[in-house]
Amino acid sequence: MDLVASSSPLPFVIAAITMLALNAYVVLGGGDFGAGVWDLLARGPRAERQRAAIADGIGPIWEANHVWLIFVIVLLFSCFPPVYAHLSITLHIPLSLMLVGIVLRGSAFTFRAYDATNSPVQRHWGRIFSVASTVTPVLLGICVGAVVSGALALPPGGTFVDRYVLPWLTTFTLATGAMTLAVFAFLAAIYLVVEAKETDLQEDFRRMALGAAVAVGVGAALVLLLGRATPMRITDGLLTHPFAVPLQLLTAVLALGAIAALLRRRYRLARVAAVLQVSALMWGWAYVQFPWMIPGVHSIESAAAPLVTLRLVAIGIAGGAVVLVPSLWVLFRVFKSESASAFKRVDTAEHPRSFPK
Amino acid sequence: MSDLLAARSQMAMSLAFHIIFAVMGIGMPALMVLAERRWLRTGDPVWLELTKRWSKGTAILFAVGAVSGTVLSFELGLLWPGFMEYAGAIIGMPFSLEGFAFFTEAIFLGVYLYGWTRLSRRAHWWAGVAVAVSGTISGIFVVFANAWMNAPTGFRLVDGRPVDIDPIAAMLNPASFPQALHMTLAAFATTGIAVAGIHAWMLRRDPTNALHRGALQIALLVAVPACLLQVVSGDISAKFVAEWQPAKLAAMEGQFVTERGAPLRIGGIPDEAARETRYAIEIPKALSILAFGDPDAEVKGLDAFPETDWPPVAIVHIAFQVMVGLGTLMVIACLWVIWHWARRRDVASSRPLLTFLALLTPAGFIAVEAGWVVTEVGRQPWIVQGIMRTADAVTPMPGLVVPLIGFTLLYIFLGVIVAWLLWAQIIRTRPEPLPEPPRAAAAASKAA
Ligand code: HDD
Ligand code: HEM
Ligand code: HEM
Numbered sequence: 036m037d038l039v040a041s042s043s044p045l046p047f048v049i050a051a052i053t054m055l056a057l058n059a060y061v062v063l064g065g066g067d068f069g070a071g072v073w074d075l076l077a078r079g080p081r082a083e084r085q086r087a088a089i090a091d092g093i094g095p096i097w098e099a100n101h102v103w104l105i106f107v108i109v110l111l112f113s114c115f116p117p118v119y120a121h122l123s124i125t126l127h128i129p130l131s132l133m134l135v136g137i138v139l140r141g142s143a144f145t146f147r148a149y150d151a152t153n154s155p156v157q158r159h160w161g162r163i164f165s166v167a168s169t170v171t172p173v174l175l176g177i178c179v180g181a182v183v184s185g186a187l188a189l190p191p192g193g194t195f196v197d198r199y200v201l202p203w204l205t206t207f208t209l210a211t212g213a214m215t216l217a218v219f220a221f222l223a224a225i226y227l228v229v230e231a232k233e234t235d236l237q238e239d240f241r242r243m244a245l246g247a248a249v250a251v252g253v254g255a256a257l258v259l260l261l262g263r264a265t266p267m268r269i270t271d272g273l274l275t276h277p278f279a280v281p282l283q284l285l286t287a288v289l290a291l292g293a294i295a296a297l298l299r300r301r302y303r304l305a306r307v308a309a310v311l312q313v314s315a316l317m318w319g320w321a322y323v324q325f326p327w328m329i330p331g332v333h334s335i336e337s338a339a340a341p342l343v344t345l346r347l348v349a350i351g352i353a354g355g356a357v358v359l360v361p362s363l364w365v366l367f368r369v370f371k372s373e374s375a376s377a378f379k380r381v382d383t384a385e386h387p388r389s390f391p392k
Numbered sequence: 393m394s395d396l397l398a399a400r401s402q403m404a405m406s407l408a409f410h411i412i413f414a415v416m417g418i419g420m421p422a423l424m425v426l427a428e429r430r431w432l433r434t435g436d437p438v439w440l441e442l443t444k445r446w447s448k449g450t451a452i453l454f455a456v457g458a459v460s461g462t463v464l465s466f467e468l469g470l471l472w473p474g475f476m477e478y479a480g481a482i483i484g485m486p487f488s489l490e491g492f493a494f495f496t497e498a499i500f501l502g503v504y505l506y507g508w509t510r511l512s513r514r515a516h517w518w519a520g521v522a523v524a525v526s527g528t529i530s531g532i533f534v535v536f537a538n539a540w541m542n543a544p545t546g547f548r549l550v551d552g553r554p555v556d557i558d559p560i561a562a563m564l565n566p567a568s569f570p571q572a573l574h575m576t577l578a579a580f581a582t583t584g585i586a587v588a589g590i591h592a593w594m595l596r597r598d599p600t601n602a603l604h605r606g607a608l609q610i611a612l613l614v615a616v617p618a619c620l621l622q623v624v625s626g627d628i629s630a631k632f633v634a635e636w637q638p639a640k641l642a643a644m645e646g647q648f649v650t651e652r653g654a655p656l657r658i659g660g661i662p663d664e665a666a667r668e669t670r671y672a673i674e675i676p677k678a679l680s681i682l683a684f685g686d687p688d689a690e691v692k693g694l695d696a697f698p699e700t701d702w703p704p705v706a707i708v709h710i711a712f713q714v715m716v717g718l719g720t721l722m723v724i725a726c727l728w729v730i731w732h733w734a735r736r737r738d739v740a741s742s743r744p745l746l747t748f749l750a751l752l753t754p755a756g757f758i759a760v761e762a763g764w765v766v767t768e769v770g771r772q773p774w775i776v777q778g779i780m781r782t783a784d785a786v787t788p789m790p791g792l793v794v795p796l797i798g799f800t801l802l803y804i805f806l807g808v809i810v811a812w813l814l815w816a817q818i819i820r821t822r823p824e825p826l827p828e829p830p831r832a833a834a835a836a837s838k839a840a
Contacts, residue, residue, distance in 0.1 A: 113484015123469030340481035
């Protein structure tokens with residue numbers, strides 16, 4: 036890269052925006068995946084009502100939430116092309132499997148909503164939707180774990196398994212996969228608590244949220260522990276970097292805050308705390324990995340596209356935000372605000388049925 | 393099967409799948425918006441019923457379009473990391489802008505589909521307009537990226553690396569306008585003809601059904617101008633190809649030798665070994681006229697290029713014939729519609745016309761697939777015309793047959809399901825009584 040590029044803050048700005056988009060995907064899209072997990076786990080006398088509440092919450096917004104992922108990908112390949120290329124090669128297998136999950140999740144959810152035959156086929160959609168919702172986050176977490184572990188830096192050579200399987204299939208990546216699943220389920224349960232209209236459902240989701248919170252804690256501990264055995268020991272930074280420690284404390288406080296708020300049934304507060312907690316978790320990861328994009332392979336500066344491209348993309352993002360922010364505001368205002376929900380689903384014909392009976 | 397061939401097949405299969413949903417993602421919102429506007433104007437519930445049926449179909453199509461598009465954005469890297477590493481910085485611009493267009497489209501589609509009871513009628517209609525506009529724009533941006541592969545501009549090559557990158561110039565390359573125009577028209581023509589065909593089929597059995605009559609009207613309103621303009625736009629595309637990709641033109645036309653006053657060949661089978669195109673109807677000098685506007689212009693034949701740089705001639709030639717042939721049939725149908733309407737003011741009154749339209753239902757889709765085969769296969773062996781060979785861009789990962797088979801099965805499964813759902817849930821169903829969206833909803837939520 037030329038000198039001008041390396042002295043400009045622009046690569047860092049765009050990298051931060053990419054991370055922000057990933058953060059949005061986790062907080063919004065992650066909640067949709069997590070909801071699918073609860074759909075899978077729904078049991079007992081209220082299972083069908085739980086599923087209905089889940090489908091209602093996901094319905095109008097999953098496609099918009101899903102675009103955040105596309106946005107991350109697009110930013111990666113236009114602004115950090117070598118990172119995109121390297122990840123695509125080394126993580127070919129988990130990424131492909133994740134795609135299958137994304138395809139099945141999205142289409143099965145829609146098919147279930149529009150298949151009014153009430154047949155056994157219809158039930159299968161629900162099953163495919165919830166299983167895909169559970170598997171996909173694990174694969175996403177595995178990919179993230181593979182990056183963090185520094186294992187993608189291994190020099191090429193060796194057998195197929197050495198090159199294309201072992202870097203991402205370790206106890207550490209399995210731990211990050213499990214933790215991602217727990218985080219998504221935790222977020223989803225908290226969103227569902229806030230959105231549920233009846234107290235008995237609310238209590239169900241509250242219990243789920245508390246269970247998931249514990250799972251997130253266990254997952255985080257495992258990740259820290261197993262991280263010590265990874266090639267670059269990036270996760271050690273979480274406990275040693277000067278600024279990482281306060282960030283960890285903040286994350287812990289937020290996590291405890293979310294749990295306390297749940298216990299005291301202050302659901303909106305719990306939602307705020309949970310979103311902040313998950314975001315803090317992600318920025319903690321970004322912080323300790325900085326300035327690497329793929330540890331040991333590409334740093335933000337070494338991978339950045341030429342300045343012209345970055346500048347234009349930055350302008351594009353600014354311009355796009357002018358369209359996007361009001362549009363998102365409309366979306367959430369229409370579907371997630373209290374005032375609007377008074378009119379919820381008076382008419383079921385236009386949006387046939389969102390769950391099997 | 394070699395890894396390169398597997399990668400090419402997987403890319404082609406994924407794109408061929410996605411493009412069907414993309415085409416309807418551009419065309420259907422326009423139809424919905426037109427129908428809903430009629431409803432707002434006339435208050436006739438038949439238009440509301442039609443709008444709602446179409447929007448159910450669109451919801452299914454859109455979901456599959458969105459997930460298959462996501463697969464594509466990953467596949468560009470999973471299969472062609474060499475290409476993306478090289479080209480990402482140059483053509484990232486249209487892709488980023490496309491990202492925003494998707495966002496707007498997905499947001500307003502959610503508002504549109506689920507917002508019937510939560511918005512005023514007018515606001516609801518505008519949400520539909522936003523879907524239609526952003527869908528069209530997203531299609532245009534992604535075609536810009538493809539156009540760059542045909543006419544790579546906006547950078548200089550130094551030691552095989554791109555320098556002096558100008559993403560704006562790359563985005564607005566010479567292929568951008570002809571391709572974006574042709575693709576956008578193709579989306580409207582295809583959707584219009586397909587929808588008209590389905591409702592024409594229904595009208596053959598049930599000629600007085602108001603719903604199908606209305607649907608036919610609106611679909612033709614979109615299809616007729618698009619099909620007619622498509623011929624003009626195809627000519628613009630051909631002139632672009634003649635100038636920038638002479639080897640592709642030669643393959644399209646089965647032109648093996650360079651000559652002045654080249655004939656236009658209709659049909660025929662190119663024989664690469666014998667270097668001739670057999671059984672074609674030849675119209676003297678017509679190719680020189682169409683490509684360069686001069687009956688004696690020289691048209692380069694494949695002999696002007698080393699054989700290693702030839703695209704697969706027969707595939708490209710036949711695909712081109714299929715596209716143009718179907719385009720001609722679609723134009724004939726549209727002229728018939730205009731003629732019949734001018735005399736009778738009622739398109740549905742001619743049974744032969746209805747039959748013809750019904751038979752043309754898949755025509756647009758086949759033409760679109762064929763057209764893309766012309767563009768993409770005709771560019772071979774280059775992934776970026778004249779700059780990078782496809783073989784140099786493929787991923788080093790072996791065993792690519794496995795994902796090829798996996799995704800092919802997945803897509804076949806999805807395709808069957810979508811077709812069944814559209815048929816069983818939407819096309820075949822009887823009209824159901826529909827409650828009207830309460831006007832009060834919007835006012836109340838505004839007040840809150
Ligand atoms: C409804 C579909 C449809 C119809 C009726 C036509 N086309 Fe087409 N054609 C397409 C749909 C299409 C397409 C699938 O959309 C392509 C592929 C790439 C592109 O930009 O448009 C295309 C590509 C394409 C190309 C190659 C452009 C390139 O490689 O850059 C040429 C030269 C033509 N077309 C010419 C024609 C002509 C002369 C037609 C006369 C009737 C015609 N097309 C009808
Ligand atoms: C804007 C969108 C598109 C982009 C960016 C794009 C890009 C690519 C790339 C990177 C390849 C692989 C490399 C190569 O073989 O040259 C390819 C191949 C191919 N694409 Fe496209 N494509 C687009 C649209 C389409 C569509 C809509 C179709 C529909 C049928 C299509 C059909 C094909 C075919 C048939 C091949 C294989 C060509 C061969 O290897 O012989 N493409 N495309
Ligand atoms: C000529 C080729 C293409 C056209 C005209 C086109 C157009 C469209 C349209 C209109 C949509 C809206 C969704 C729908 O209606 O189903 C869509 C979705 C999508 N397309 Fe394509 N596309 C093309 C090729 C590609 C390629 C090559 C990529 C990958 C880089 C891609 C990525 C996407 C993605 C990610 C979505 C999902 C957006 C969402 O979630 O809303 N498309 N495409």
